[in-house]
Amino acid sequence: DSGVTQTPKHLITATGQRVTLRCSPRSGDLSVYWYQQSLDQGLQFLIQYYNGEERAKGNILERFSAQQFPDLHSELNLSSLELGDSALYFCASTTGDNYGYTFGSGTRLTVV
Amino acid sequence: DQQVKQNSPSLSVQEGRISILNCDYTNSMFDYFLWYKKYPAEGPTFLISISSIKDKNEDGRFTVFLNKSAKHLSLHIVPSQPGDSAVYFCAAITGNQFYFGTGTSLTVIP
Numbered sequence: 141d142s143g144v145t146q147t148p149k150h151l152i153t154a155t156g157q158r159v160t161l162r163c164s165p166r167s168g169d170l171s172v173y174w175y176q177q178s179l180d181q182g183l184q185f186l187i188q189y190y191n192g193e194e195r196a197k198g199n200i201l202e203r204f205s206a207q208q209f210p211d212l213h214s215e216l217n218l219s220s221l222e223l224g225d226s227a228l229y230f231c232a233s234t235t236g237d238n239y240g241y242t243f244g245s246g247t248r249l250t251v252v
Numbered sequence: 253d254q255q256v257k258q259n260s261p262s263l264s265v266q267e268g269r270i271s272i273l274n275c276d277y278t279n280s281m282f283d284y285f286l287w288y289k290k291y292p293a294e295g296p297t298f299l300i301s302i303s304s305i306k307d308k309n310e311d312g313r314f315t316v317f318l319n320k321s322a323k324h325l326s327l328h329i330v331p332s333q334p335g336d337s338a339v340y341f342c343a344a345i346t347g348n349q350f351y352f353g354t355g356t357s358l359t360v361i362p
Contacts, residue, residue: 175296177350183288183296228350241341243352 143167144233146244154252158219161247165212165233169242171195172214173234174206177246178227189214221251255279256344258353266361271329273356275342278323282344282351287316287327290339290355299340300327332360 143166153159165172174186176199185198189208200206203221208214218225232243257276265271273287283304288296302309302316302325309316315328325344329336339355 183298185296230350230352232352241339241352241355243350246350 144231144242144244146229146231146247148247149245150248150250152250152252153221155221155223157221157251158217159221159249161216161218161229161231161249163214163216163231163233163244165214165231166242169233169235170212171234172208172212173232173241174200174214174216175230175232176227177230178224183230186216218249223251225249226251254354256342256351256353258340258342258356260356261354262357262359264359264361265332267334268331271327271332271336271358271360273327273329273340273342273358275325275327275353276323277325277344277351279344279346279351280320280323281346284345285316285318285325286343286345287314288341288343289336290341296341329358332358334360334362336360 145164147162170191173188176184186200187206188196192208203219206216228246228248230243230246232241234241255278286301287299289299290296300311300314300316302318307318313329317326325342337360339357341355342353344351
């Protein structure tokens with residue numbers, strides 16, 4: 141167990157649906173990053189939160205949104221799902237920008 | 253338990269010299285290894301990969317070495333440039349499972 145918990149581990153859903161992925165950061169870490177790993181595009185940065193505030197935004201679609209709650213857990217909401225959204229979604233937490241990243245084991249989303 | 257470990261959180265190297273970033277793993281079933289590079293406030297970008305059936309892969313200034321008996325992976329950057337200053341992650345894949353190291357922050361001093 142890396143200390144970062146992602147749920148669910150696997151998710152199968154139909155096109156057009158909406159899902160929520162959850163990430164609990166390692167204890168003490170204030171920063172949460174979300175990434176999408178797909179076979180053809182590698183690891184894509186989606187969004188970063190720091191202590192509840194959005195810190196940086198990457199290649200996140202308008203259909204996707206995220207938030208970080210006061211207890212520091214984060215949720216990634218994916219709506220109007222398309223087949224191409226099928227991927228592994230990782231979150232990582234850290235206390236700073238340059239060290240101590242801990243990745244979760246990922247949520248595998250399959251859109252059918 | 254961390255299956256992929258980067259035990260050096262930081263590394264400083266003079267411009268023009270070699271940078272060696274190390275990664276250790278515990279699972280002998282990993283069949284593919286990757287290195288990513290990350291600048292602050294950006295996501296990681298893929299650098300180079302190696303299959304478990306190889307022991308070396310080279311791409312320009314970047315070479316990855318795999319020592320399966322030691323369960324050790326290293327990334328060599330020669331010559332190092334100031335623009336290489338970033339955080340480097342190693343990652344390992346088995347089946348559809350990805351495992352990432354915690355990153356090493358490389359600083360290349362001009």
